[in-house]
Amino acid sequence: MTTTELPFPSTGQGLAGVPTADGPQTRKEYTSDQEVRWCPGCGDYAVLAAVQGFLPELGLKRENIVFVSGIGCSSRFPYYLDTYGMHSIHGRAPSIATGIATAREDLSVWVVTGDGDALSIGGNHLIHALRRNVNMTILLFNNRIYGLTKGQYSPTSEPGKITKSTPMGSVDHPFNPVSLALGAEASFVARTIDSDRKHLTAVLSAAAAHRGTSFVEIYQNCPIFNDGAFDAIKDRDTAADAIIPLEHGRAIRFGAPDEDGHGSKGLIRSAAGGVEVALVSEVGLDALLVHDAHNPDPTVAFAISRLTDNGVLHQAPIGIFRSVVRPTYDDQARAQVATATEAAPGDRTDRLAALIGGGDTWTIV
């Protein structure tokens, strides 16, 4: 087998090719006439409100936006947006979105999924979408529990968790979704929180602007089956110690503020090659790790992702872990079709006649 040089058409602009709206849009235009049917207090409401508020800001033609989902509570999302949408089958949304995004450059494609949908039944499609880098944005609502099937543990639930299907405690080891995405060589990986509208919107903007698969994990509270799973990062008293904020180009600091107004704790490279938490007063400012989301090497981003508790959540990095430009599957696939078509001018019907009439032929008169 041989290889060939591929064209490198990635512009880095996620929305290139998608037509823009003629004028300003409103949140109401994006709200469908369907009654929203999540449980009272569900974190999904906050995300829906943020998305409905954010989409008009994108300024795209509404008819060129497609939301695709799988199965689960979060996957009802497309019904509540007045765009094109498909509520598909369990775990398969990334594959369906791959077809849509590859077939049509002029569409802005979004996948809404959950921890069970994306990481359990649909794990394979998720990693392959990330590997291929198809131009779409995946919103993974992680509530660390199965909601729609009424309260079994999920692939992100903490070990020892007692649920209907694990009365003696779960013995499953959980996935860290951000680590998984980085391991699958995703080009854009972020984490945000349902209740932080400002941060959520900022991350969504960056994700939409990224060309390739943007992966956004959204910590989302399930008030019925896993209430309080993210309290440590939502509670004002504990949030400063729990959230490790990632901002490109800035030293990573958190915890109660030092005299300089920034967190008293920071991340440093550890002797073992990973990343660890240290007191700024002990290690000094120069030792602090400056976040570089554009680093082509995902090693440091991965090391930072490991600072997420996989048990009960007390600490988690939040923000954009990684945002790098690399060729996208759909751009390259379309480029090959375009190249082949340009090289074969003429009417499709004539070319079809030539194709099927090719090879060794003989004529009977």
Next chain:
Amino acid sequence: MTKQVKQLDRVIIRFAGDSGDGMQLTGDRFTQETASFGNDLATFPNFPAEIRAPQGTLPGVSSFQVHFADHDILTPGDAPDVLVAMNPAALKANLADLPKGATIIVDTHDFSARNLTKAGYSANPLEDDSLAEFALHTVDLTGMTVEAVKEFGLSRKDAARAKNMFALGLLSWMYGRPTESTIGFLEKRFAKVPDIRDANITAFKAGWYFGETTEAFVVSYEIKPAPMAPGTYRNITGNLALSYGLIAGGVQSGLPVFLGSYPITPASDILHELSKHKSFGITTLQAEDEIAGIGAAIGAAFAGSLGITTTSGPGIALKSEAIGLAVMTELPLIVVDVQRGGPSTGLPTKTEQADLLQAMFGRNGECPVPIVAPQSPGDCFDAAVEAVRIAITYRTPVMLLSDGMLANGSEPWRIPELAELPVIDPNFATEPNKVVTTKDGEEKSEFWPYLRDEETLARPWAVPGTAGLEHRIGGLEKGDGHGNISYDPANHDFMVRTRQAKVDRIAEALPPLVVDDPSGAAKVLVLGWGSTYGPIGAGCRRVRKAGYHVAQVHLRHLNPFPKDLGDILKRYDKVLIPEMNLGQLSLLIRGKYLVDAVGYNQVNGMPLKAAKLADAIGNLVAEAEGIEVNLAAAAAQEAGK
């Protein structure tokens, strides 16, 4: 020495060797030569699932059978007249299929004690009289090949590899095949390796000259071209014809084509072929698994492409849930199942028709899917176009049921005029289709994705990018018309019945069935589907040739059945349904029409044999007409006239 030329009306040749001996290529070249000569032909490649099974063993034997004639033929033939065996295993594995008096050409080179043992021979069959019933030719094909190509300085191993071309040259002489196409083929194939190219061409020519000069072969044969309907022909395999049909479906509908597929035997060649034709606006995605293949095709269909997924039975099992989604979302989709032996991994390289009920019922819920089946390799083209027509016209997934026999087998194919093909109008929705009155009493235009066409019951296909038609579809039950989620019991009952009615509606536009009942006096009808068309047709001919009456009907549409099928079945006293399964079409026919159909079932991974089938038909004719039927005696009498 004068050589004799004998006239024959038909011959069946089987090339057999190790799976690394190039027997498929040899057979394919002989077939191309035969096709360009103008004989009618049918081929049957038969090879192991292993790429290179242990050398010299029975499981490693690969063979290619070609049947060619000066008249219209239907099958690759039951039993070879000529066997070319490249080693002891190839001889042993195929000997049982040979009738007495058959010609055997053996490459003696590999008949060493070691190879004989590997093939399970305790004594050399070439040296005892175990082959006395046959016309045996022992030739050191390998030795002569190595000698012929020594000027090219190849290693002994590389030189010996050209032995298949020597054998091809010999057989080409024996049957008067034109050689230009094979020489042209070798020049092109090995253009980058001149030594190998020249060695193969030399071996091929050496084989021909050997036939011409040796005293071992005193007779060559002439099989005149077969009369065929006017037109331009080419030889074509089912997978290639099916690929061309899908491309034609894209052209005739004006849609871009999107194939989402995962490699699987014996369907992969369709993926390979479509990947070569991007210039027709074809995108091919080699997906991470079977489910992603169909998922991407459904996504592309939603986005306005002709969505296709190709696979075999195990892949259909994995795609079932997604096929259900396509039924529920009522999107056009082509699902190609090139059937192979099952269940589970089964017999990957062998043929079977045992996925009919899976195609029909293999999903949760009431989930009707139209089914179309080609009947011969060339017919795969028309069947694919028909599947595309149904999918787009009725907004539904369509199952296209090919099989391993059709996929790899080949026949002369009259290249169709494109004007003969249907024009398929995607008829995309472009504007709102419903006026509703709001709470305030105002009239407002809306788009209802499940408001149906009265004639076809198809729903509108509105693709993203169309302003004002934004809508959501999905796997949950839809409310009639507006398409929003509905859990209403009466609505569900209505929608289940409507989805079924839509598929049933396809029958309204189907042409009447062709009933082949030449005498009009038949009491027995043979009903078939798929690749058994050839053996059934050949079986019926034998019965008729012996002076008896039998009718034949072959189904292209398995779901829905054509409207006139019920009446046709009632016209006959007995219905025989031959299938390469345990009676799947029988079950459907008996269930729907309450006809006491008799099954003829064979599930050995091989095509039906016409002679055995003819006996079964004869027995049923005897029963139906209360007469004695003796096909052999009748045929002998006929021959003696």
